[in-house]
Amino acid sequence: MTTHASASTEMIVALARELRRLAKAEDDRAAAEAAEVPYWVPCPSSVLGARAAAQALRADAERLDAAWCSRPLAS
Template identity: 55%
Template sequence: MTGRVEVGGMDENDASPVLPPDAALAMLMRKELLRLAAAEEELAVTEAARTPYWEACPESVTAHRVAARVLREDADRFLVSNALLRTAS
């Protein structure tokens, strides 16, 4: 084993990018954070859709949107750290 990890949903025979373990972990973490952010956005949309337009938006909708924004910001930090890892290797 070379200590490198393939990232993506591709077969071993496909020409997938091979990244150092730290970079691969950073990309997997970023992918998961973005998945969680999308789930938070979906919860916000679902809860907002159940609220009649004449009523105030529930605080939980705002909380889900804030959580999604924070998760995306954290995901962007992994993107920056991955870029730093690539330039260092």
């Protein structure tokens, strides 16, 4: 039997994992696009946007982790 608390914990862990997966995908996309541009050409704004998105996704995952870790144990 799954308790509400364990289901909630599983959901938070899964959500944080998905946020990190999406962040990695954004980083990979940015790296691939940046690799196609000569070093003397300014970085395309789409690369900067993908890097910013990855950073925001990781920050959200960190906030989820912090909120989950600071929760009191089930009473």
